[in-house]
Amino acid sequence: MYRILFLGTPEFAVPSLRALATDERFEIVGVVTQPDRHVGRKGTITPPPIKVAAQELGIETIKQPEKLKDEEFITWIEEIGPTCDAFVVVAYGKIFRPWFLELPKKGLVNVHASLLPRWRGASPINAAIAEGDEKSGVSIMMIEEEMDAGPVLAMTETEIANNETAQTLHDRLSTMGADLLPMTLADYLEGKIKPTSQNQDLATYCKMITREDGKADWNEPAEVLERKLRAYTPWPGLWMEVDGKRIKILAADPIDQPGGKPGDRVSIHGEPAVICADQTVLILKEVQPENKPVMSGADFLKGNAWN
RNA sequence: CGCGGGAUAGAGCAGUCAGGCAGCUCGCCAGGCCCAUAACCUGGAGGUCGUCGGUUCAAAUCCGACUCCCGCAA
Numbered sequence: 001m002y003r004i005l006f007l008g009t010p011e012f013a014v015p016s017l018r019a020l021a022t023d024e025r026f027e028i029v030g031v032v033t034q035p036d037r038h039v040g041r042k043g044t045i046t047p048p049p050i051k052v053a054a055q056e057l058g059i060e061t062i063k064q065p066e067k068l069k070d071e072e073f074i075t076w077i078e079e080i081g082p083t084c085d086a087f088v089v090v091a092y093g094k095i096f097r098p099w100f101l102e103l104p105k106k107g108l109v110n111v112h113a114s115l116l117p118r119w120r121g122a123s124p125i126n127a128a129i130a131e132g133d134e135k136s137g138v139s140i141m142m143i144e145e146e147m148d149a150g151p152v153l154a155m156t157e158t159e160i161a162n163n164e165t166a167q168t169l170h171d172r173l174s175t176m177g178a179d180l181l182p183m184t185l186a187d188y189l190e191g192k193i194k195p196t197s198q199n200q201d202l203a204t205y206c207k208m209i210t211r212e213d214g215k216a217d218w219n220e221p222a223e224v225l226e227r228k229l230r231a232y233t234p235w236p237g238l239w240m241e242v243d244g245k246r247i248k249i250l251a252a253d254p255i256d257q258p259g260g261k262p263g264d265r266v267s268i269h270g271e272p273a274v275i276c277a278d279q280t281v282l283i284l285k286e287v288q289p290e291n292k293p294v295m296s297g298a299d300f301l302k303g304n305a306w307n
Numbered sequence: 308c309g310c311g312g313g314a315u316a317g318a319g320c321a322g323u324c325a326g327g328c329a330g331c332u333c334g335c336c337a338g339g340c341c342c343a344u345a346a347c348c349u350g351g352a353g354g355u356c357g358u359c360g361g362u363u364c365a366a367a368u369c370c371g372a373c374u375c376c377c378g379c380a381a
Contacts, residue, residue: 041380042309269345290379291311292319295318299333300319302318303318
């Protein structure tokens, strides 16, 4: 059995951990994940999904260092690291320094949610939808010092549907990564496949998303805004401000219709709409005003000033 | 005990600060108008004002507790 240390944090990484933990070829010697954080409206302390999954899988060694430089963690990792054939990293959430990359015998293997070298960085799933890519996928690659730039071991593609949200694509890629990981990892450790360098010239990059990214810019065409809506679902979503109050736009239709200035609020067939760039209009099909439950655009229009 | 908002007719909302007839828009039902309607006109039905208790001549409104929902922050 190959000795593997797993590093990961969010829901995206859970299928990969399960796939490895239930595979007879691998022994998970430990799981490293982010510390428990305050989560939710009441600020209750919640463990990251990977911690919960690891406990369910009966993995006893779970480390949650605040920083990779914590002395206690360094002592532990320097002892166990060299006994591992590889570390597997799936959305752990921290950048690894060179000393860390040299710990396991055959390096760090990473599952990345894009078709590298496209969309290196922190939000590949969102970027693929926001930019209107026709396909996405998962890449399994070797971690090197430069972010997401290491050579690739394997890839799987998937079509992006025209109603795809970051949520649905996230879930599918999460499963695809888990399906591809065990075989790829075993083949790599057995020397059956070699990493292939990325074409640096084709690399594109995406940044960490912030709440402000979700604010609707009506100087963009409606089609782009609708893509952003899906790209930023469930967070931060597409939103706008009306009379100082935030309104989330949960579903919208872009249409071509001349007239009006970008940002003008109009109503079309009883539904709220906003003029966008290039003679386009975004119809708001489903919205959620601040402190209100989700409602249809038509319902919203009945009780709120709009025009 | 992280900060804050909300619950009123089937839907969306006003009314609460300053207690005094239960309102608006839409939908629904009936009728009218029109070549036509996602248009217009007339009439109608539909409410334990989230729950429990308190104050008061009188509570959607003031006070207390509770339930449920949501925005922000992380």
